Amino acid sequence: MYCGDETGAFIGDVGSETARFGFGGEDAPKCCVSSAVYSSSPRRSKYSAPVSLLNLPPELAGENGEEGADNTVGFDNTVGFVPVYQSMSSNCGVSNATKSGLMDVDAWACLWEYSFQSMCVRGKGKHTLGHRCQPDFHPDGSSQTMSTTIDHPLLAVDSTGHDLSTKDRESQYASMLEVMFEALDAPAAYIAPSSILSAFAHARQTALVVDIGHSGTKVTPVRDGFALRYGSVFSGRGGKWLGQVQQSVLTGKWNVDGSVVNRWNGWGDSSKGSVPPCASKGVRPRYLLRSHGLSECRLEALKRSSFHSMAAHEVMYEMFTSPHIDDGDGNENIESMNDKDDQEYEGSHVLPDGTRIDVTSCRAGRDLCRIPELLFAETLPNFVCETADEDKMVSVHKLIHMSLSQILDNELRRELASNIVLVGGASQFPTLDKRLSSELSGVLPSSMKYKVTASKNQIERRYSAFIGGSILSSLGSFQQLWLSKKEYEETGSARLAIQRFKQKWENTMSTNHWPPQLPSQQHIFQVKSECSSTLADPKSNRYNVPWMPSDAFQHPGLADLKSIQSIYDSMDPSLPMVSNTSFTSGSFTSGNGVLYAPPTMLRFQLNDEVGTAAMEVEVAIDVYGVSSLPMGIGRVDRHEGAVQPGARTNGEISGEYWGTVMVVEVATCVHGVPLLSTDIGRVDKQK
Numbered sequence: 001m002y003c004g005d006e007t008g009a010f011i012g013d014v015g016s017e018t019a020r021f022g023f024g025g026e027d028a029p030k031c032c033v034s035s036a037v038y039s040s041s042p043r044r045s046k047y048s049a050p051v052s053l054l055n056l057p058p059e060l061a062g063e064n065g066e067e068g069a070d071n072t073v074g075f076d077n078t079v080g081f082v083p084v085y086q087s088m089s090s091n092c093g094v095s096n097a098t099k100s101g102l103m104d105v106d107a108w109a110c111l112w113e114y115s116f117q118s119m120c121v122r123g124k125g126k127h128t129l130g131h132r133c134q135p136d137f138h139p140d141g142s143s144q145t146m147s148t149t150i151d152h153p154l155l156a157v158d159s160t161g162h163d164l165s166t167k168d169r170e171s172q173y174a175s176m177l178e179v180m181f182e183a184l185d186a187p188a189a190y191i192a193p194s195s196i197l198s199a200f201a202h203a204r205q206t207a208l209v210v211d212i213g214h215s216g217t218k219v220t221p222v223r224d225g226f227a228l229r230y231g232s233v234f235s236g237r238g239g240k241w242l243g244q245v246q247q248s249v250l251t252g253k254w255n256v257d258g259s260v261v262n263r264w265n266g267w268g269d270s271s272k273g274s275v276p277p278c279a280s281k282g283v284r285p286r287y288l289l290r291s292h293g294l295s296e297c298r299l300e301a302l303k304r305s306s307f308h309s310m311a312a313h314e315v316m317y318e319m320f321t322s323p324h325i326d327d328g329d330g331n332e333n334i335e336s337m338n339d340k341d342d343q344e345y346e347g348s349h350v351l352p353d354g355t356r357i358d359v360t361s362c363r364a365g366r367d368l369c370r371i372p373e374l375l376f377a378e379t380l381p382n383f384v385c386e387t388a389d390e391d392k393m394v395s396v397h398k399l400i401h402m403s404l405s406q407i408l409d410n411e412l413r414r415e416l417a418s419n420i421v422l423v424g425g426a427s428q429f430p431t432l433d434k435r436l437s438s439e440l441s442g443v444l445p446s447s448m449k450y451k452v453t454a455s456k457n458q459i460e461r462r463y464s465a466f467i468g469g470s471i472l473s474s475l476g477s478f479q480q481l482w483l484s485k486k487e488y489e490e491t492g493s494a495r496l497a498i499q500r501f502k503q504k505w506e507n508t509m510s511t512n513h514w515p516p517q518l519p520s521q522q523h524i525f526q527v528k529s530e531c532s533s534t535l536a537d538p539k540s541n542r543y544n545v546p547w548m549p550s551d552a553f554q555h556p557g558l559a560d561l562k563s564i565q566s567i568y569d570s571m572d573p574s575l576p577m578v579s580n581t582s583f584t585s586g587s588f589t590s591g592n593g594v595l596y597a598p599p600t601m602l603r604f605q606l607n608d609e610v611g612t613a614a615m616e617v618e619v620a621i622d623v624y625g626v627s628s629l630p631m632g633i634g635r636v637d638r639h640e641g642a643v644q645p646g647a648r649t650n651g652e653i654s655g656e657y658w659g660t661v662m663v664v665e666v667a668t669c670v671h672g673v674p675l676l677s678t679d680i681g682r683v684d685k686q687k
């Protein structure tokens with residue numbers, strides 16, 4: 001047993017833009033750094049630390065190390081966002097830990113090592129939950145000398161591309177295991193694919209995971225905890241590409257093409273004016289290219305450097321995520337962007353070199369407002385096509401359609417369609433989930449029921465793989481799956497990678513207890529009736545709430561089914577048949593201190609027509625989370641459904657809760673039965 005009350009797992013999720021590290025059992029990573037790392041010396045083959053444009057060590061700062069050089073490169077002849085720290089003389093190189101689906105294992109190891117240092121994981125002995133300390137970071141690696149022991153088992157998230165050959169994947173897993181056991185000295189380790197973890201984070205073992213990340217959009221069908229190869233598809237439309245498009249617009253490299261698509265009509269129409277020259281003063285720039293004494297060709301070389309493109313992406317990221325577009329109510333949302341007239345755009349954005357882009361007065365500004373639209377655009381504007389291989393640039397909704405149409409099993413396809421889970425950093429554009437839903441209605445057959453689930457919490461969306469890992473590593477049923485160091489030493493990394501993980505890539509039947517039971521499938525906490533014991537049957541979990549025509553009843557103070565029944569018995573048989581309303585409650589489950597409520601919480605049904613129109617039933621679910629996960633504390637989710645009797649009605653209240661849900665209250669309120677005073681506003685609670 002590697003994880004217990006005192007020692008949690010340490011989880012690392014290295015994506016192509018960001019690396020996230022933290023402890024199992026927590027609801028968010030503690031350390032998030034860029035996944036680009038640099039080597040400060042040409043002699044060192046290894047990378048030494050993640051690159052932070054905001055906090056580069058002085059050794060890498062420019063010749064004089066100062067910010068705000070006066071000779072800035074203007075917006076009209078270049079883009080205006082290169083790092084002021086760029087050392088003109090250093091041989092510093094920047095590399096991303098994952099590129100084109102493959103992992104640079106040295107860079108990957110460097111990021112883990114960095115996270116150990118910044119979170120003081122090594123040598124801290126036992127539990128580190130809640131522990132924080134200042135990063136102790138030296139680019140030359142001199143501080144990497146503390147203690148070498150680590151008590152935490154390591155769970156690595158595999159976010160590499162789905163199209164890797166089995167051989168590549170095998171060797172990648174083998175290298176990751178080597179790094180974890182040898183370089184990082186882990187007592188135990190495990191590797192889990194990000195799509196599966198994202199599904200787990202949404203309490204699902206079967207889901208269609210749509211991950212709009214940095215490198216692009218990945219759609220992966222997950223069935224019973226296995227990522228399927230068939231149906232796994234990828235498109236290059238992601239955060240990085242949006243940034244590149246935005247950059248092209250800013251630098252004025254667009255082609256004039258007003259006839260692209262209706263939505264894009266006028267995109268990049270340069271006749272309406274280009275970006276205005278630098279307008280604002282007094283803006284303290286963060287990234288500037290100092291052109292002092294630099295030859296043209298040196299300047300050009302610098303603009304092509306890895307630092308430059310990284311800084312450029314960061315500026316682009318700030319720009320498309322900043323609320324500079326306003327729909328008048330202070331709300332920015334992707335749904336309304338395409339319907340807007342030019343005049344409706346408001347606001348401005350200031351680039352680091354001081355250039356103010358006035359959204360209302362320049363064409364490019366308006367185009368910039370519609371950047372997120374490109375995720376769904378059918379046809380790309382010409383200048384965008386230049387930078388993209390069209391086959392690999394499928395729009396997000398079409399990608400989902402493509403994935404589903406590769407699933408031959410009807411039943412599974414239906415299940416996946418109703419469990420589309422939206423995750424990833426670039427899925428955080430406001431209301432993107434609703435927009436995706438509406439686009440899907442155009443491409444999926446009308447008979448197919450689908451549902452897009454996206455957490456309202458941005459952190460949950462961006463760090464879903466981490467959160468899934470956090471849940472997984474806390475499960476009792478997962479503990480037997482850790483690979484121990486002893487096993488590694490006896491078997492060797494390559495064989496271990498094949499033995500323990502190959503079946504997941506190839507989706508063969510599990511032989512090693514995978515997938516572990518998610519809490520939602522464990523039947524631990526059964527909802528019981530508390531207040532209205534005579535109305536509810538705790539065994540079948542059914543309520544039998546009697547309904548009756550109000551004019552047939554003159555019996556205030558009616559309390560339970562028995563007395564209702566006696567009134568039925570004494571009723572005139574010629575009166576219309578009194579119908580029953582019943583609903584079946586869901587069950588709530590718990591595992592390892594983490595409680596789950598399954599996605600469908602309650603179903604209720606009016607079995608027969610009822611005789612009065614004024615009746616309504618409301619069912620509410622209150623969930624109070626109390627635990628070590630801060631997000632759970634005091635959380636109350638309330639779902640209400642009103643049923644108008646008078647017709648045969650089925651209703652469903654669905655909600656899903658994950659995290660540390662400790663108390664679930666289900667309440668039924670029956671309204672509108674004026675003659676039954678006990679029913680009016682009555683709340684039957686189950687705890």
Ligand SMILES: Nc1ncnc2c1ncn2[C@@H]1O[C@H](COP(=O)(O)OP(=O)(O)OP(=O)(O)O)[C@@H](O)[C@H]1O
Pocket residue numbers: 014015016017018019159211212213214215216238239240243317320321424425426427428429462
């Ligand atoms: N609030 C936001 N709105 C829109 N896009 C965002 C937001 N925050 C981050 N992004 C974009 O999300 C991308 C990063 O997403 P994510 O962290 O999922 O990527 P990653 O896991 O590092 O990469 P990959 O999924 O390719 O492995 C970046 O391109 C960034 O520009």
